[in-house]
Amino acid sequence: MARYDALLVVSFGGPEKPEDVMPFLENVVRGRGVPRERLLEVEAHYQGVGGVSPINQQCRDLITALRPEVDIPIYWGNRNWHPFLADTLRKMAADGVTRAAAFITAAYSSYSSCRQYLDDIAQARAEVPGAPEIVRLRHYFDHPGFIAAMADHTREALDGLPEEHRDQARLVFTAHSIPTSMAASSGPSGGAYEAQLRTAAALVAGDRPWDLVWQSRSGPPQVPWLEPDVCDHLAALRASGTRAVVLVPIGFVSDHMEVVYDLDTEAAGVARELGLHLTRAATAGTHPRFVSMVRELLDEPEPLLPCAAATCCPAPRRRPQA
Numbered sequence: 001m002a003r004y005d006a007l008l009v010v011s012f013g014g015p016e017k018p019e020d021v022m023p024f025l026e027n028v029v030r031g032r033g034v035p036r037e038r039l040l041e042v043e044a045h046y047q048g049v050g051g052v053s054p055i056n057q058q059c060r061d062l063i064t065a066l067r068p069e070v071d072i073p074i075y076w077g078n079r080n081w082h083p084f085l086a087d088t089l090r091k092m093a094a095d096g097v098t099r100a101a102a103f104i105t106a107a108y109s110s111y112s113s114c115r116q117y118l119d120d121i122a123q124a125r126a127e128v129p130g131a132p133e134i135v136r137l138r139h140y141f142d143h144p145g146f147i148a149a150m151a152d153h154t155r156e157a158l159d160g161l162p163e164e165h166r167d168q169a170r171l172v173f174t175a176h177s178i179p180t181s182m183a184a185s186s187g188p189s190g191g192a193y194e195a196q197l198r199t200a201a202a203l204v205a206g207d208r209p210w211d212l213v214w215q216s217r218s219g220p221p222q223v224p225w226l227e228p229d230v231c232d233h234l235a236a237l238r239a240s241g242t243r244a245v246v247l248v249p250i251g252f253v254s255d256h257m258e259v260v261y262d263l264d265t266e267a268a269g270v271a272r273e274l275g276l277h278l279t280r281a282a283t284a285g286t287h288p289r290f291v292s293m294v295r296e297l298l299d300e301p302e303p304l305l306p307c308a309a310a311t312c313c314p315a316p317r318r319r320p321q322a
Contacts, residue, residue, distance in 0.1 A: 003302065006073045006092060006100040007294075008134060009063060010085065010117055013078030014053025014256055020081065021046045027080045038218070045261045055256035056081070058285060059105070062254070065286040069295040075100070077124070079117065085124035093130045102134050103294050105253050107141040107200075108175075109192035111182050114139070115313035137297045141196045145293025147203045149284040150250060154204055157246045157281040165244035165277050170209060170237060172230065173201040175251025176258060177214035179316060180224040188312045194226070201250050211237075212250075215267070216258040230263070231270045234278075244277035253284045 015024040025039050046053065056078075063074050073095070077088030092100060102121065106113035118136060125131040140146050158166050175197050186193035194212075201212050213233040214226045228236070230247070237245060247267060249259050263280055271278035284290040 004072055004099055004101040004135070004298065005097045005132065006075055006095075007066070007070055007298065008088070008092070008100045008102045009059060009066075009074065009076045009105070010102050010121065011059050011076070011078050011105040011254075012055060012256065013081030013084075014055040015046060015081060016052055016056055018047060018051030021051050024081045034218075042218075042257075045257060045265075048265075049257075049260060053256050054260060055254055058254040058256075061286050062105075062291070065288075065291045066294055069291055070298065073097070079120045085120055086127045089124050089128040089131045092132050093128055097132045099133045099135065101298055102136045103297065104136060107139060107146060107253055108186075108196045108251065109139060109313055110178055110186040111313045111315055112176075112178060113193070114186075115315065119315075135302060137294075138300070139196070140293060140297060141200045142203060143293050143297070145289040145291075145296065146253070146284055147200065149287035149290040149293075150200070150204045150248065150281065151206075152287060152289075153282040153284075154246060154248050157248070157279040160279040161244050161246070161277055168242075169244040169246055169277075170211065170242050171201075171205050171248055172233065172237075172245050173197070173204070173210060173212045173248045173250040174215045174230050174263065175212070175249075177217040177226045177229070179219060180226060182316050183226055186313050192313075197251060201248070204248065204250065215262045230267050234267060234270050234276060235274060238274040238276045242276070245271070246279050246281060248281040249283055253290070255283050255285070259283065 015021045021043050022039065025042055029039065059076055063076055066074055075088050075092055077083055077085035079085065104117050106117065121134050125134065154171065158169060161169055178193065183193050184190050198212055201210055211233065213228050213230045215230045217225045217229065219225055234245065247263055249263060252259055268278060
């Protein structure tokens with residue numbers, strides 16, 4: 001840890017009051033040609049829960065939990081909402097920080113969960129005279145701390161089912177869908193996003209039967225994205241005789257709108273209509289093993305990251321969404 005002057009927690013960001021929602025969404029989709037109608041649809045999801053995403057508070061909670069574990073200053077910067085990365089780097093520079101480790105709240109390799117964060121950090125550093133060097137900590141999808149946290153939360157969710165259904169409940173792991181072309185180019189040699197998710201899911205599931213499905217698709221219908229969708233899969237499971245399911249959001253390390261709306265609202269509503277018993281495992285959040293994992297990553301030798309190569313997790317070709 002002595003190699004670093006500070007720890008920078010880097011996250012996606014989210015609105016914290018109703019009037020933040022549309023400006024936040026416009027930041028997220030800038031340059032992607034997303035139709036206004038789609039933004040209004042997503043805005044309604046946020047406004048339905050008070051216009052507040054839980055992700056910023058979960059970052060604060062994680063930082064609070066990290067302070068006893070980490071003996072260097074901790075800063076926090078977001079890609080899409082306050083505190084923005086550039087503002088945080090200005091504060092770090094003013095405080096005399098010269099070299100910081102970045103813990104990114106995304107565990108997997110893909111453009112949107114890896115390369116885009118690195119690009120945004122680089123852009124923020126370019127905007128800030130005297131900005132500190134930022135060293136990204138390695139991917140942690142298979143770290144024992146992350147796996148232990150998700151395994152504990154999965155067991156707790158199983159305990160929330162009626163006792164007669166616990167033994168036969170199906171584990172359904174979910175992650176954010178991405179275009180198949182992005183999935184194919186993820187990682188240093190392609191296919192890393194899905195492969196890493198399957199590795200994590202298998203470690204959490206142990207000897208229980210499980211599936212990996214996808215959620216939160218937002219692209220135009222003519223562009224192939226990873227499938228099956230979680231709601232379609234729940235219907236297929238019920239048709240095959242499954243009576244109980246635990247949803248495990250393995251693709252996320254904290255709750256935000258894709259979890260609160262797409263799973264807790266939409267998928268839960270589908271399960272009720274199907275007569276399917278359903279519980280949802282918590283994300284890693286501030287589980288003690290997840291928190292101690294961050295310290296362990298700081299103590300590791302400096303990572304040689306494949307994502308440092310420009311050919312790893314390349315940016316997708318954008319087309320206007322219809």
